[in-house]
Amino acid sequence: MAVQSVERAFLLLRTLAQGPLGVTDLADRVELPKSTVARLLAALESEGAVEQVEAGGPYRIGDGVIDIAGAVPAGRSLIAAARPHLLELAESLGEVAGLSIIENGQIYYLDHTESSSDVQMRDWTGEYAPLHSVSSGVVMLAHLPADEQEAYLAHPLEQCTPWTNLDPDMLRERLIQARSLGYAWGYEEFAEGINAVAAPVLGEDGLPLAALHVHGPAYRYPDPDIAHDHGLALVAAANRLAAQLTA
Amino acid sequence: MAVQSVERAFLLLRTLAQGPLGVTDLADRVELPKSTVARLLAALESEGAVEQVEAGGPYRIGDGVIDIAGAVPAGRSLIAAARPHLLELAESLGEVAGLSIIENGQIYYLDHTESSSDVQMRDWTGEYAPLHSVSSGVVMLAHLPADEQEAYLAHPLEQCTPWTNLDPDMLRERLIQARSLGYAWGYEEFAEGINAVAAPVLGEDGLPLAALHVHGPAYRYPDPDIAHDHGLALVAAANRLAAQLTA
DNA sequence: GAGACCGTTCCGCAATGCGGAACAGGATTT
DNA sequence: AAATCCTGTTCCGCATTGCGGAACGGTCTC
Known part of the structure; x- marks a missing residue:
């Protein structure tokens, strides 16, 4: 009572x-x-x-x-809006889906679907990652103004795993490709054994509000035959979320 | 109780x-x-x-x-959101700060801080002013689509004081300058003895949601040495409010 | 002037909310 | 492994607080 x-x-x-x-x-x-x-x-x-x-x-x-x-943090309504899209992605792609934003020059993970696969994976919700080391960071960085991209590339980059790409020229190339494709893959650059694909959720000004991603264990994700299709699925989901947020 | x-x-x-x-x-x-x-x-x-x-x-x-x-009408939350910014402006710039929107093709004053100076000034909250005669109107007009600007300039303009600028070509020039600087000053064009500086609060689409302004008595405001800095302060406050409103 | 209807105020009553104490569970310390 | 600490949760005797019917003052309508 x-x-x-x-x-x-x-x-x-x-x-x-x-x-x-x-x-x-x-x-x-x-x-x-x-x-x-x-x-x-x-x-x-x-x-x-x-x-x-x-x-x-x-x-x-x-x-x-x-x-x-x-006084409620803006991200809270973003999480609510994104949640159905994450669940849909997780359901259709069969891996964990997540939502992140840029906070203090890093990726901040706002939400993830639960891991339902046989391999129990760590939940990064509430944690940070360097932009260059995760596909979410790459796709959002790709849509920031050029001066902000350069400022990021000019500061010391963290080597998270042996595979983390630190070369500024290669990173610039990667940003161009991410912008062109609309999505990006990251292979074990942030956490060993984890691969992820992400797409940016863009505001009407073309600046990134957030990113959606799907990640899975590197030993089976992605199957090369589905990498591009999964990328397109992320782009589609991100576009739907963007349309919803700016309505 | x-x-x-x-x-x-x-x-x-x-x-x-x-x-x-x-x-x-x-x-x-x-x-x-x-x-x-x-x-x-x-x-x-x-x-x-x-x-x-x-x-x-x-x-x-x-x-x-x-x-x-x-569920509360937007204007009510705009006043609430803007209030701390107005108080901060009034405190740091030492003059009265105000908030306005465009309503029925005119400036409508939603809120003002209290006048604490020795010169008691009128409170325009709840009142209207022609766009061209006040800096708030100028900065919002500057960010409207070109056809709306032309439509406004094509209709008869009110001569509020002897200093009110009515020449369409000079007003166009002024709108260009306001857009470039991000702020505009108005010198006794709406009310004799009153000068004001304003900056627009822009939505994500670049259209003006509202304007913040600070005004003071013409005999001492602005001191030429601080005019640009006060303009920049208005721009900064307006940008912070815009970021908050669109989060 | 009477009547209708509103928001406000009063006060007797008992139902509700209070708060101290105890409990269960998890984390930390020894 | 056991003891301790600290958290959130639950219980229950008690009396304070909130309830609601009735009345009031003010305004509007007929």
Whole structure:
């Protein structure tokens, strides 16, 4: 049994979210006595959660709720929006799918589907990776302005595995290719035994908002016959997510 | 005396708005017993207002609050989002700061900081001004599509003060300059004795959502040595607000 | 002037929320 | 391996708090 007053308070808030209402009207809709509604509204008003449009008149949602909601990290709604796309990718491609953004000049993993394969793999959600060492980083770097790309390539690059590509010229070539193809593969450059394909989720300005990727164990992923098709699947999913985010 | 449970529930929500916290930590910060906090969190969780990041772990703000806030008309959240930026501008530049949008082909002032200077100035919140006569209008007009700019310049322009610039060719030149600099100054063209600098808050499509401005009395504002710097400060604040709004 | 309807306020009552204590589980330390 | 610490969760006796019916003041309509 929850706290009745809190339950009722949120009932009032959700009802007011549909549009401003007076005490009597609100009481009718939520089927509570006017005095109860008035008292709860007074309490919500003290918290800034509701406000009267004019003295003695209808109530509406107040800045108090907006301030609380506004403090929520933007990435949280991105995760919610991307989640169905990740599940679809994981289902159709048969490997783990993930979502990441650039944060502090690195890849930050926001979300992953659960690993359902026989090989139990580590979940990188909440972790960071250098841009150049993962396909997500490569595809997002590829869509940053040239000066930002150069600034990144000019700073010391981390050798994550023996296969991590550190040569700036080869990396530049790789960025060009990623931009051209729309996706990129990474082979054991960040973690040994892990390969991944990624595509960028672009904003209307062409800058990368996020990246979607699918990764699997290097010993069986990818089968060369499917590498390009998986790349295209990532591009398609990323484009669908981008369209949704900018609608 | 408000409803204690509602008061406490919102205290928890505001505290969680600062970042996810566990029950014990939260109880310490709000100085309530753990069982009280746990019960209120359970109630808020039932409403979707909070959620546990992981089972048995920290709590964070939930979609229930975001959904309620999301139902609020956009202008209301724009004012809330812009407010801290206005206060910061007013504080750092030492003059009144304001927020406006284009409404019905005119500037509509949504909000202003309070005038703290020795010269008491009028508050234009809730009022309109012709686009060409104020720097806010100029910077937003500058970022509208060319056909909309031409349509505006083709219609009769109001002479608000003897200094109001009405020449279409000079106004076109001014729009080009505003677009190039990112900000614009207006000298007594709307109200005698008032100068203002403004920068546009642009959406991801490059179209103006709003404008931030700072204005002061013409006899002392701006000091020529600081005009460019204040312009840049407006640009920086507008860009930060834009980033926040489109996250 | 009477009636209708709104938001607001009051107050007796008992249901609800409170908070101390205890519990279960996981992590850390010895 | 055992003890300790700390977390989130649950329980339950108690009394404070919230409830809701009734009344009030103000505004609008007829």
